[in-house]
Amino acid sequence: xxxxxxxxxxxxxxxxxxxxxxxxxxxxxxxxxxxxxxxxxxxxxxxxxxxxxxxxxxxxxxxxxxxxxxxxxxxxxxxxxxxxxxxxxxxxxxxxxxxxxxxxxxxxxxxxxxxxxxxxxxxxxxxxxxxxxxxxxxxxxxxxxxxxxxxxxxxxxxxxxxxxxxxxxxxxxxxxxxxxxxxxxxxxxxxxxxxxxxxxxxxxxxxxxxxxxxxxxxxxxxxxxxxxxxxxxxxxxxxxxxxxxxxxxxxxxxxxxxxxxxxxxxxxxxxxxxxxxxxxxxxxxxxxxxxxxxxxxxxxxxxxxxxxxxxxxxxxxxxxxxxxxxxxxxxxxxxxxxxxxxxxxxxxxxxxxxxxxxxxxxxxxxxxxxxxxxxxxxxxxxxxxxxxxxxxxxxxxxxxxxxxxxxxxxxxxxxxxxxxxxxxxxxxxxxxxxxxxxxx
Numbered sequence: 110x111x112x113x114x115x116x117x118x119x120x121x122x123x124x125x126x127x128x129x130x131x132x133x134x135x136x137x138x139x140x141x142x143x144x145x146x147x148x149x150x151x152x153x154x155x156x157x158x159x160x161x162x163x164x165x166x167x168x169x170x171x172x173x174x175x176x177x178x179x180x181x182x183x184x185x186x187x188x189x190x191x192x193x194x195x196x197x198x199x200x201x202x203x204x205x206x207x208x209x210x211x212x213x214x215x216x217x218x219x220x221x222x223x224x225x226x227x228x229x230x231x232x233x234x235x236x237x238x239x240x241x242x243x244x245x246x247x248x249x250x251x252x253x254x255x256x257x258x259x260x261x262x263x264x265x266x267x268x269x270x271x272x273x274x275x276x277x278x279x280x281x282x283x284x285x286x287x288x289x290x291x292x293x294x295x296x297x298x299x300x301x302x303x304x305x306x307x308x309x310x311x312x313x314x315x316x317x318x319x320x321x322x323x324x325x326x327x328x329x330x331x332x333x334x335x336x337x338x339x340x341x342x343x344x345x346x347x348x349x350x351x352x353x354x355x356x357x358x359x360x361x362x363x364x365x366x367x368x369x370x371x372x373x374x375x376x377x378x379x380x381x382x383x384x385x386x387x388x389x390x391x392x393x394x395x396x397x398x399x400x401x402x403x404x405x406x407x408x409x410x411x412x413x414x415x416x417x418x419x420x421x422x423x424x425x426x427x428x429x430x431x432x433x434x435x436x437x438x439x440x441x442x443x444x445x446x447x448x449x450x451x452x453x454x455x456x457x458x459x460x461x462x463x464x465x466x467x468x469x470x471x472x473x474x475x476x477x478x479x480x481x482x483x484x485x486x487x488x489x490x491x492x493x494x495x496x497x498x499x500x501x502x503x504x505x506x507x508x509x510x511x512x513x514x515x516x517x518x519x520x521x522x523x524x525x526x527x528x529x530x531x532x533x534x535x536x537x538x539x540x541x542x543x544x545x546x547x548x549x
Contacts, residue, residue: 123427125420128162128411129462133452146454146498152400155407162414173414180413181406189294189405193398195364196285200241201393202368202386203346206375211343212236213249218339225261227322229254229268230275230523234315237279239347241286243494243501246276251508261326266512269505270520271322276501277494277524278315280456281486282307284354285364287401287457288486295464296471296482300360307483309540314526321522343378346370401457408461416465425469438474439535442467442481443488454499456489487531494524 132154139149163173180186203209213236229250237246254268280286284300293303350367354360368390375381415421428441445466450459464485471481493499497514502521506514533539 119417119422120419121423121426122419123423125166125415125418126424127165128158128415129420131161132158132462136452136454140498144498147500147503150400151453151455151458152403152407155404155411159407159411162411166414166418176414176417177410180416181410183409183413185294185297186405186409189290190402192290192294192360192364193287193402193405194394195361195368196241196287196290197393197395197398198390199285199346199350199364199367199371199393200245200397201389201391202371202375203240204245204393205385205389206343206371206378206381207340208343208346208371209236209240209245209249211340212239212347213253214339215341215344224323224326225257226263226268226271226326227319228326229257230271230319230322233272233275234278237276238283238351239279239344241279241283241289243273243276243280244504246279247272247501247505248508250276251505255509264520265509266516267520269509269512269517270522273494273501273505273517273521274318274523277490277527278311280493281311281490281527284350284360285367287398288460288489291405291457291460291464292482292486292489295460296468296478296485298479298482301355302479303482303486304355306479306540307487310483310487310534311527311530314530315523318522318526342374345374404458405461408458412462412465421466421469424466425473428466429470429473432474435474435476436535436538438470438476439480439484442470442476443484443531443535446485446489447492450489450492451496454493454496456493459489459493460485484531484535487527491524491528491531494527495521 135149135154135157136146140146159177163170163177166173166176168176213232233246233250236249237243240246240249250272251269254272255265257263258265258268280288282304283289284304289300289303293300296303346367349370350363353363353366372383372386372390375386376383412421428445429438432438432441442463446459446463449462450456453459453462467481467485468478470476471478494501495518496502497518502514502517506512506517
């Protein structure tokens with residue numbers, strides 16, 4: 110392979126960021142015209158901006174295309190794609206064999222009915238950690254929250270806020286969450302390392318919120334439906350995946366084990382066949398991860414073109430121009446991913462866009478990449494959970510039917526507290542150590 114293309118010095122060039130400017134302009138225009146960011150599929154937005162990147166970059170058309178393809182097929186992008194495929198296959202097979210319903214029933218069975226708000230929050234945390242998706246957790250638990258709300262005398266928007274908050278916990282921390290995958294791969298760190306650092310940042314606020322929900326639930330009328338039939342065996346795949354991931358087993362082996370266990374356990378259940386398993390795996394890959402895989406490839410190619418033309422260097426220079434400390438560098442990373450999420454209403458896309466820039470800023474100021482990955486993921490999830498036009502709030506409001514998105518926002522305590530936790534971690538530079546090594 111000829112590496113001569115990598116030798117020339119890249120000069121900062123603000124014009125190279127034109128594709129990103131158009132990307133944000135597209136979403137802002139769509140929101141102004143339609144009031145709904147979801148009207149523009151993110152894959153279409155990336156196709157258009159990738160074309161712009163190719164048209165307005167320097168060099169021959171063959172060189173531009175070669176640069177784009179090299180970016181789309183680099184090691185980090187391809188590893189992300191493979192992990193997305195396996196994560197989708199695991200999520201699809203686990204859901205099809207009944208693991209989601211079994212997990213919901215098990216959590217509601219185990220948790221005390223006398224603390225319903227806290228129980229629902231913890232249930233959402235555990236289910237989202239298992240499933241790796243906030244939207245899936247919201248879809249599973251919102252109907253339960255809707256049914257419990259009149260029984261316990263709690264406002265429906267408040268109940269839905271609890272579900273959304275717990276779902277964002279797993280979106281931030283789950284090993285199979287797309288945000289975790291993107292955050293760790295763009296910073297090139299292990300999932301377990303990012304998880305440990307992340308937990309140390311958010312656990313005080315999470316515990317505080319659980320205690321608040323316990324207090325809030327005191328004195329409510331406890332009419333929670335008692336779950337009697339729990340199929341415990343169907344929860345095993347989630348527990349195994351979590352255990353293996355924490356044991357630092359390679360993520361691909363972890364997900365393959367989850368897929369295998371989901372299928373085998375499902376085959377023992379009447380009505381679930383090998384063909385159902387194969388269909389579920391296909392559905393999980395194509396329907397749940399298909400667009401994300403396409404977007405990841407397009408984004409990888411587009412950002413390589415932008416980088417090659419000096420756009421990333423220019424952006425980093427501007428962001429870090431007046432920064433003289435790690436705290437300010439970390440704050441700039443947090444602000445960058447939060448603002449990007451506001452514009453895209455998609456925290457995974459926000460991470461794909463800001464990940465390479467954050468990595469470069471982190472390297473300049475000696476920030477531990479585990480910390481960078483954790484801050485990126487935490488801040489993106491905190492902002493995503495607060496957006497009234499974000500998928501999480503819209504799905505919950507849609508399922509509830511009688512609740513408007515803006516009515517839910519005042520009760521979204523967890524996203525606010527995680528944002529506060531990230532801010533405090535930046536100000537006080539916490540945590541400082543992990544596994545005997547200093548986190549800088």
